[in-house]
Amino acid sequence: MSNANQFILLPTSGTIRSAKARMAYTQNVYTPAAQTNDDGSPQLDKNGDPVKKYQLTLVFPKGTDFKFLQQKIEDCAVAKWGPDYKKKISGLKKPFLKVEDYPKMGFDADAFEYFIRLSVDAKRGAPDVRRADKTKVPSEQSSEVYSGRWAYASLNVYATQHVRGGPRISCGLGNIQLLDNDEPVGGGVRASADEEFETVAIEGGGSTDELFDANDDPMA
Numbered sequence: 001m002s003n004a005n006q007f008i009l010l011p012t013s014g015t016i017r018s019a020k021a022r023m024a025y026t027q028n029v030y031t032p033a034a035q036t037n038d039d040g041s042p043q044l045d046k047n048g049d050p051v052k053k054y055q056l057t058l059v060f061p062k063g064t065d066f067k068f069l070q071q072k073i074e075d076c077a078v079a080k081w082g083p084d085y086k087k088k089i090s091g092l093k094k095p096f097l098k099v100e101d102y103p104k105m106g107f108d109a110d111a112f113e114y115f116i117r118l119s120v121d122a123k124r125g126a127p128d129v130r131r132a133d134k135t136k137v138p139s140e141q142s143s144e145v146y147s148g149r150w151a152y153a154s155l156n157v158y159a160t161q162h163v164r165g166g167p168r169i170s171c172g173l174g175n176i177q178l179l180d181n182d183e184p185v186g187g188g189v190r191a192s193a194d195e196e197f198e199t200v201a202i203e204g205g206g207s208t209d210e211l212f213d214a215n216d217d218p219m220a
Helices: 067-081 139-144
Strands: 008-010 015-017 021-024 052-061 112-121 150-162 166-178
Touching: 015 067, 021 112, 052 150, 052 166, 067 150, 067 166
Parallel strands: 112 166
Antiparallel strands: 008 015, 015 150, 021 052, 021 150, 052 112, 150 166
C-alpha cells in the first residue's frame, strides 16, 4: 500500500518525510533569503551577521494524512513547555496554514487544503535536491525546481520563539526529492530567451555593433 499521502519517519536519518505535495515559492531553494524584523531591518545572529535561510513551501492535496506530523508536533510542544503547555501558552502557532486564506498563492482551495513552510539556516547549507531516480539536481539545473511541481521533502519539527509571531512549532527543511511535473503555479518556470524572443531585423542591416565606431564608447 502506498504511503505517498502520509508523513513517515525516515529511520536512517531520524527525520520526517513529508507526504507528496506541490512545491511553492521555490526561489529560495538554492538562494537563501535574508530575514527581516517587523521594521524591515535585517535580522542579525548573535555574531551580528545577517540571518539568511533556504526556504520552501509544500502545498498538500485534500486527503493528505497529517496524523504522524501532528503527533510529532505535540511531542515537541510537550518536550519544550511541558504536558500542560496549553494552559501556559495561549494560541501556540503550529505550521499548518490554510490555502483558502492565501489566494495569491494560485492553488485551488477546493483541491488543496493546507500548506506548510520549511526553512533552514543558510549556514547549514542548501538542501540536497534529487530526482525520482535519486540523481542529484545541481543549482545550474534549478529550472527543474519550480512552483507547482510535486515533491517530497525531509523535515524536522522544533519549538521556537519567533521574532514576530511569538511561541510556535516550526518545520526545518532537510532535503528534497522531485516527483511528477505539473502545471507551473505563479510563473513557476522561467522561459528561455529563445522561447520569448524572435529574430528581429535591424534597420539598415547588420548588427547594433555596426552603429558605433569601433573607437566610440556608446555610454560616453
